[in-house]
Amino acid sequence: MLGVDENGLGDMDRKILETVIRYGGGPVGLKTIAVSVSEEEDTVEEVYESFLIQRGYLDKTPRGRVATKLAYEHLGYQFHAEAGLQKRLF
Numbered sequence: 001m002l003g004v005d006e007n008g009l010g011d012m013d014r015k016i017l018e019t020v021i022r023y024g025g026g027p028v029g030l031k032t033i034a035v036s037v038s039e040e041e042d043t044v045e046e047v048y049e050s051f052l053i054q055r056g057y058l059d060k061t062p063r064g065r066v067a068t069k070l071a072y073e074h075l076g077y078q079f080h081a082e083a084g085l086q087k088r089l090f
Contacts, residue, residue, distance in 0.1 A: 007074060008055070012037065014075065016048055017057055020067040021077055027064030 052058035057071040072079035
């Protein structure tokens with residue numbers, strides 16, 4: 001009824017994870033995530049991101065946020081080992 005799934009993720013949690021996955025699994029900046037889900041940066045960082053990191057769905061790196069294998073599996077996406085890694089230039 002409230003949109004919370006069996007693992008405690010709400011609609012906005014899933015929107016954030018799906019946004020990161022759509023960007024190749026990350027790294028994705030906070031501003032990009034906030035704009036994509038129509039939420040304030042502070043709210044994403046303080047409310048949603050901390051929960052997702054604690055539960056193991058999201059990692060925070062110096063370059064941005066990265067979706068974990070757990071996030072892919074929970075949302076039904078196929079995880080690729082290179083997801084979240086920067087592509088090699090040469």
